Amino acid sequence: MAVKAADAAPPPAPAAAASVEVDARDAPRGIQRTHLVLPVKPGKLTLLYPKWLPGDHSPDGPVAGISGLKFSCNGRTIAWRRDADNMFAFHLTIPPGVSSLDVVFEVDSALGATDNDAVRLSTESLSLILWNQLVLYPAGARSDLLHYTAQLRLPAGWTFATALPQVAGSGDIAQFGPVSLTTLIDSPVLSGRHFKTVELGGTPAVHLHLAADSEAALDIPDATSAQLRKLVTEAAALFGATHYNGYHFLWTLSDQIGYEGIEHHESSDNRTAERALIDEDMRHSGDVLDLLPHEYTHSWNGKYRRPIGLATGNYDAPMRGELLWVYEGLTQYYGMVLSARSGFASPSDALGVWANAAAFLQARKGREWRPLLDTAIAAQLGYTQAPEWKPRTRATDFYLESAMLWLEADTLIRSTTHGAKSLDDFCRLFYGPPSTGPKVIPYDFNDLITALNTVMPYDWRGFWTQRLTRVQPDAPLDGLSAAGWRLTFVDEPNVPEKGDAAIQKQTSYYDSLGFMLKDDAAVILSVVPGTPADAAGIAPGSNLIAVDGRKYSKDVLADALKAGGSDTRTIRLLVQKDDLFSTVDLHYAGHARHPRLERDESHPDLLTAILSPRT
Numbered sequence: 001m002a003v004k005a006a007d008a009a010p011p012p013a014p015a016a017a018a019s020v021e022v023d024a025r026d027a028p029r030g031i032q033r034t035h036l037v038l039p040v041k042p043g044k045l046t047l048l049y050p051k052w053l054p055g056d057h058s059p060d061g062p063v064a065g066i067s068g069l070k071f072s073c074n075g076r077t078i079a080w081r082r083d084a085d086n087m088f089a090f091h092l093t094i095p096p097g098v099s100s101l102d103v104v105f106e107v108d109s110a111l112g113a114t115d116n117d118a119v120r121l122s123t124e125s126l127s128l129i130l131w132n133q134l135v136l137y138p139a140g141a142r143s144d145l146l147h148y149t150a151q152l153r154l155p156a157g158w159t160f161a162t163a164l165p166q167v168a169g170s171g172d173i174a175q176f177g178p179v180s181l182t183t184l185i186d187s188p189v190l191s192g193r194h195f196k197t198v199e200l201g202g203t204p205a206v207h208l209h210l211a212a213d214s215e216a217a218l219d220i221p222d223a224t225s226a227q228l229r230k231l232v233t234e235a236a237a238l239f240g241a242t243h244y245n246g247y248h249f250l251w252t253l254s255d256q257i258g259y260e261g262i263e264h265h266e267s268s269d270n271r272t273a274e275r276a277l278i279d280e281d282m283r284h285s286g287d288v289l290d291l292l293p294h295e296y297t298h299s300w301n302g303k304y305r306r307p308i309g310l311a312t313g314n315y316d317a318p319m320r321g322e323l324l325w326v327y328e329g330l331t332q333y334y335g336m337v338l339s340a341r342s343g344f345a346s347p348s349d350a351l352g353v354w355a356n357a358a359a360f361l362q363a364r365k366g367r368e369w370r371p372l373l374d375t376a377i378a379a380q381l382g383y384t385q386a387p388e389w390k391p392r393t394r395a396t397d398f399y400l401e402s403a404m405l406w407l408e409a410d411t412l413i414r415s416t417t418h419g420a421k422s423l424d425d426f427c428r429l430f431y432g433p434p435s436t437g438p439k440v441i442p443y444d445f446n447d448l449i450t451a452l453n454t455v456m457p458y459d460w461r462g463f464w465t466q467r468l469t470r471v472q473p474d475a476p477l478d479g480l481s482a483a484g485w486r487l488t489f490v491d492e493p494n495v496p497e498k499g500d501a502a503i504q505k506q507t508s509y510y511d512s513l514g515f516m517l518k519d520d521a522a523v524i525l526s527v528v529p530g531t532p533a534d535a536a537g538i539a540p541g542s543n544l545i546a547v548d549g550r551k552y553s554k555d556v557l558a559d560a561l562k563a564g565g566s567d568t569r570t571i572r573l574l575v576q577k578d579d580l581f582s583t584v585d586l587h588y589a590g591h592a593r594h595p596r597l598e599r600d601e602s603h604p605d606l607l608t609a610i611l612s613p614r615t
C-alpha cells in the first residue's frame with residue numbers, strides 16, 4: 001500500500017516566510033541574479049540547491065552555473081564551505097543573535113549546456129524564469145512547509161505570465177506569494193517583449209500565453225485556438241474533474257533555445273521552434289501535435305497522482321523512476337489521444353503520429369538486451385543519452401513503448417467488455433472526481449493494479465509484469481493490431497514526419513538505408529542495427545559526401561533510392577569519418593520507405609473510436 005496523504009502525520013506549523021528577489025534584466029545575456037533572505041537560527045546551517053527536479057526525473061539542477069555566491073548577516077560576511085560529497089549542499093555557521101540570512105548569487109547559463117551546467121533559457125526577446133535555479137533552502141525541510149515571497153524584475157517593457165498569484169507590482173517589477181517552495185518551484189514565469197494571451201475557456205479557466213522571438217510568430221490561427229479550447233473540453237470529459245485553480249500553458253516560440261516540455265500542476269513550460277504556429281509543416285509535426293496535450297495531461301497524471309518514488313517531498317532525495325511507464329507512458333498515450341479528440345491533430349495526422357511511433361519502436365533494437373522497465377528505472381541516464389547509439393542502448397523508451405502498451409490495454413478492455421468500458425473509465429476512477437486544487441496523491445504498483453481491476457477484472461499484474469520485464473527484439477505492436485491497424489511503408493513521408501523533419505532539421509532514412517541524417521552538414525546522426533548502413537559499418541558522426549559518385553544532396557540521395565527496382569542493388573556512398581574518406585557499399589532492395597498505417601480488416605477499427613471526440 002502507498003502512504004496516502006490522509007494517513008500521514010499532521011504537518012508541523014509552517015516556518016516564517018523567506019523572500020527571493022530575482023533580477024532578470026540581464027537574462028538576454030544569459031545571467032539571472034537572485035537575492036534571498038532566509039529566516040535562520042544561530043548555529044550550524046546547511047543550505048541546499050535544488051538537485052532532483054520534478055518533471056526532469058533527474059539530478060540535473062544547474063549547480064555548475066552558480067557564481068558570485070555570498071552569504072551575510074546584518075552586513076557581515078559569513079564563510080561557507082561546499083559539502084565534500086554533495087555538490088548541492090553548502091555549510092555555514094550562523095552567529096549568535098542573528099535571525100535572518102542574506103544570500104546572493106547569479107546563474108550564468110550557456111547555449112546547449114547539459115548535465116549540471118545551466119542551459120540558457122533566454123534570448124534577446126524572451127526569458128523563462130525557473131525558480132528552482134534561483135533559490136536555496138534549509139536541509140531536512142519538506143518543501144511544502146517552507147514559504148517564500150517572490151519578486152521579479154524584468155527587462156523594461158516586457159510582459160509575463162505564470163501560475164503564481166501576483167499580489168502587487170508596478171512597472172517592470174512583480175511581487176508574488178507567499179507560496180510554498182513546492183508551488184514556487186512548480187510555477188515558472190514566461191516573459192518577453194513579443195507576448196500574447198489567448199483564453200481557452202474551461203472551469204477553472206485555462207489560458208494560453210505565447211512569447212516569441214518575433215511579433216509575426218504570435219499570429220496563432222483562429223482554428224488552432226479553437227482546437228486548444230476543444231482540448232480543454234475533451235480533457236474535462238475524459239477525467240471528469242480538475243485539480244488546479246487555473247491553468248496556464250506557457251509556450252515559448254524560439255529557435256535559439258532547445259525544444260522541451262516540462263509539466264507543472266497549474267501550468268506547463270512548452271518550448272518549440274519560433275514558427276511552430278505559423279509554418280504549415282511545423283504546425284503539424286508530431287513534436288507540436290503532442291506537446292500541449294501531453295503536458296496538460298500531466299496535471300492529472302504525474303502532478304495530482306504521482307508514483308510514490310517520485311513524490312519525495314524535497315529536491316534532495318533521489319527520485320525512483322520505476323513507474324514512469326505510467327507517469328510518462330500513459331501521459332504519452334493520452335497526449336496522442338487528446339490531440340486527436342480535440343482536432344489539434346486531424347484524423348489523418350493522428351494516424352501518421354501512430355505510424356511514426358510504431359516505426360520508431362521497430363528501429364529500437366536495444367529491446368533485445370534491455371527490458372522496458374530498465375529504461376524507467378534508469379530514466380536519469382536516458383534524458384542526457386547521446387543520440388548516436390540510442391537504437392542500440394535505448395533511452396527514454398518508457399514514453400512511446402509504454403504508450404503502445406497502454407493502447408493494448410485499452411483495446412483489451414474495449415473488446416472484452418464489448419465496448420461497455422475503456423481506459424477512459426480508469427482515468428475517471430484514478431484521476432477524476434472530486435475536483436480539487438493542486439495536491440499530490442501518491443500511488444504504487446498495487447494501487448494501479450487495484451484500479452485497473454475495478455474497471456475490468458483481469459490479470460493486470462501479469463499483463464504489466466510480462467510486458468515490462470521481457471527481453472525480446474520485436475516491437476510490441478499487438479495493441480495496434482488489436483485496434484485494427486498495421487504498420488506498412490510507402491515512398492512519401494506522412495505529414496507529421498515531414499513536420500518533424502522541418503523542426504528538427506534532419507531527415508529519417510531509418511526504414512530504408514538505416515540512418516538519420518542532419519540536414520545542413522549531412523552528418524549521419526545515428527545508425528539502426530540490422531540495416532544496410534549498419535552492415536556496411538557506417539559510424540554515427542560521419543559526413544555523407546557523395547552518393548553513387550555525385551556530390552550529396554537530399555535530391556541526389558532521393559534519386560538513388562528511387563532508381564532501383566525491388567532487386568538488391570548497390571548504393572555507393574562516399575563518407576568522411578574523422579579525417580578519413582572512404583567508400584562504402586550499401587546493399588539495398590526497394591525504394592524510400594516511410595511509415596504509414598493501413599487497416600487490418602481482421603479486427604474492428606478501435607483506434608478510430610479511441611481517437612474520436614467524446615464531446
Ligand SMILES: [Zn+2]
Nearest residue numbers: 294298328331
Ligand atoms: Zn511528460
